[in-house]
Amino acid sequence: MIWWLAGLAGLGAAAFSARYHWWRPRLPGAPVLMYHQIRQDLENTPLPKLRVPPQALARQLEVLERRGYQVMSLGRALEAGDGVKAAVMTFDDAFKDFAQNAWPLIKARGMGATVFVVTSQIGGHNAWDAGKGIPRAPLLDAAEIKELAAQGVEFGGHGHAHRDLTAMTPQELAEDLSACQQTLTDLLGQPARTFSYPYGLFNGAVKKAVAEAGFSAACTTRPGMLSARTDPLAIPRIMVKRSDGALDFALKLSRARSRW
Numbered sequence: 001m002i003w004w005l006a007g008l009a010g011l012g013a014a015a016f017s018a019r020y021h022w023w024r025p026r027l028p029g030a031p032v033l034m035y036h037q038i039r040q041d042l043e044n045t046p047l048p049k050l051r052v053p054p055q056a057l058a059r060q061l062e063v064l065e066r067r068g069y070q071v072m073s074l075g076r077a078l079e080a081g082d083g084v085k086a087a088v089m090t091f092d093d094a095f096k097d098f099a100q101n102a103w104p105l106i107k108a109r110g111m112g113a114t115v116f117v118v119t120s121q122i123g124g125h126n127a128w129d130a131g132k133g134i135p136r137a138p139l140l141d142a143a144e145i146k147e148l149a150a151q152g153v154e155f156g157g158h159g160h161a162h163r164d165l166t167a168m169t170p171q172e173l174a175e176d177l178s179a180c181q182q183t184l185t186d187l188l189g190q191p192a193r194t195f196s197y198p199y200g201l202f203n204g205a206v207k208k209a210v211a212e213a214g215f216s217a218a219c220t221t222r223p224g225m226l227s228a229r230t231d232p233l234a235i236p237r238i239m240v241k242r243s244d245g246a247l248d249f250a251l252k253l254s255r256a257r258s259r260w
């Protein structure tokens with residue numbers, strides 16, 4: 001009887017360990033969290049994981065605050081270095097719901113964030129998703145970007161056309177990145193420092209071209225932590241998914257992953 005119970009407990013523990021990666025080592029450095037849309041509804045999207053409800057974001061900000069993180073933009077975290085217990089909020093694609101659903105929660109807590117803009121689509125929609133069954137969603141317009149920047153939001157580049165940068169010719173690559181930087185510079189009155197690779201795709205040539213366009217830091221979608229040893233043009237990030245529970249979020253802050 002005892003052995004039977006022990007066996008059952010062992011099976012339960014194995015299932016728990018397969019689901020939650022508590023056994024991974026804790027990683028030093030700052031978590032750079034990656035979000036896309038902050039909205040409750042799913043609207044038949046094939047990518048529900050990319051839509052985090054506002055209530056979940058609010059809970060996550062509370063957890064970060066309670067655990068003593070200083071929640072800031074990527075630029076601020078890079079300046080602060082390893083001496084600060086930082087967590088970074090990043091939002092890819094610059095959806096309009098950032099202004100409506102995310103920034104009020106972040107601003108109210110005195111925190112910061114970085115938003116990565118697809119510069120050919122400012123005030124438009126996610127045209128790069130057309131034909132993939134992904135619903136259209138509006139993006140921040142120029143006036144909103146300026147207003148949010150004045151309130152402290154850091155804006156970075158996410159490509160001019162949200163294309164796979166690794167599939168471009170050297171000339172296309174240089175043109176896309178310089179158009180991206182020029183558009184942001186015109187809008188914000190100063191060059192953007194940070195960048196996020198569309199689809200997380202990059203290689204050595206892309207990194208070089210991003211730096212040549214004047215961006216000094218670029219985010220990937222590879223999991224890991226930001227520290228003084230991180231290549232600033234290959235910053236790892238942690239995707240926060242709609243399905244993440246409290247344990248997932250806690251594991252991601254300490255281990256960069258919660259499960260596969």
Ligand SMILES: [Zn+2]
Nearest residue numbers: 092093198199
């Ligand atoms: Zn994107």
